[in-house]
Structure formats: structure tokens, C-alpha cells
Amino acid sequence: MKTRPLSSEALDLVARRFAVLAEPMRLRLLQLLFDGEKNVNALVELTGGTQANISRHLQTLTESRLLRRRKEGLQVFYSIADPTIFKLCELVCGSLEKEHTAMAGVFRRE
Template identity: 50%
Template structure:
């Protein structure tokens, strides 16, 4: 069986490989020290950030925060078409953001883990701080 290859021909490491490479791992998965990133690792990270740069994918991930969903349920939750939901789920699955399992006639999707929301929460906090700073800057005394 040949190893998975990502777009661009890079090997497709599993999540633990990426974490072990990029960070010194302490007990319970807490990152303690970032190692220098190779061009290959930078490409892997950029690919994942690019995937998160699409609002439709963020909507799907947000809907999956509530638990497993089928494509039909995700269509209802997000208002996206079946083709769009399927296309985005395929990419999210290939990058390890979501898992899928067959249940009868349906495929159920779920978050691989909730770590992605740490990034979202970080960015939302930053946006809130920037908004508050702008309000204070333009506030009339």
C-alpha cells in the first residue's frame, strides 16, 4: 500500500506526525517549544490555513460542532447546495479536519477534533479587540 500524497506531491502525514514535528510535545499534548519549520512543513500549514480561509468550510465546521451530521443535515444547517457541501467535506476530510463513517445509506461526518476552534476563537478574540480599539480611537469625547 503506497503512502497518501497530498496535492503538490507532498507526503500526507497524520496529525500526530505534524504535532511531533512542529512542537516539543509535553504530557497531554501541550506544545512546549516550536522547532524550525521546513519548507515542506510550511506548505502543509499553509494548505490547512487556506482551507480555513473559505467561509463555506467554516460554516460546515461550525455546524459539525454540534455533533455528527449527514450531507442533507449540513445542507439544512448551512444553506449550501449538495454539490458544495460534498466538495467542501471532501477537502476537509482529506486534510484531517473531519471524519466520516457509513451508517446504512448515509455517510455521517464529524469533527476529527475540536482543535480547529482554538484557532477560530483566537481570531474572533483578536477581531473583537481590534473592533474595540477602533471604537475607542474614533469615540467622540
């Protein structure tokens, strides 16, 4: 895998994408949307967050094109727009899990 170095602008974009994913509440929202679209109110209730806060996070996720927005009457429905987040989260979770078991083994005596 011989990749030429990314430009400074490209690195900024990649960093920005990671930053969007670096909030537990946003990860929670993404996870809740894994099994299909939901409206804001549903997400507010499922997360227990305030309406204002959830709305802002949804905005952040939509601006970065991870979510899609669909307006229907009074309600707004959000859904996953970028399927790579599935793999992304899977990768990170797998890596962390591995680390965790490895850490646990450090002090184990046999």
C-alpha cells in the first residue's frame, strides 16, 4: 500500500471528520440510527438529551454529510447517509476490544 502523503488541506478534512465522530452523544445518535431513520423527538427521548443539544449534534452530523435530513410536515427525519461509519465504528471497537483483553492479560499469572 504505497500512498503518497496527503496534502495539508486533505489532512484537515480527515481530522475534521474524526472530530465529528469524537463525541459520545453523536456516536450514540449514529448508533440509534443504525436500524433506520428516526425523527428528532424520538432521538431526544431515546438519548435523554435536551432537544436543543440533540438538534445541534444532528446539525453537525448532517453538515459533515454523515446524516441525511428529510422533512415531513412538522417533523424532521434523520438517517445514515455515509455507510462507511458502520465499518469505521466496527474497526475502532474491534481494536479497542483487542487492546482491552491484551491489557487484562498483562497481569495474569499462569
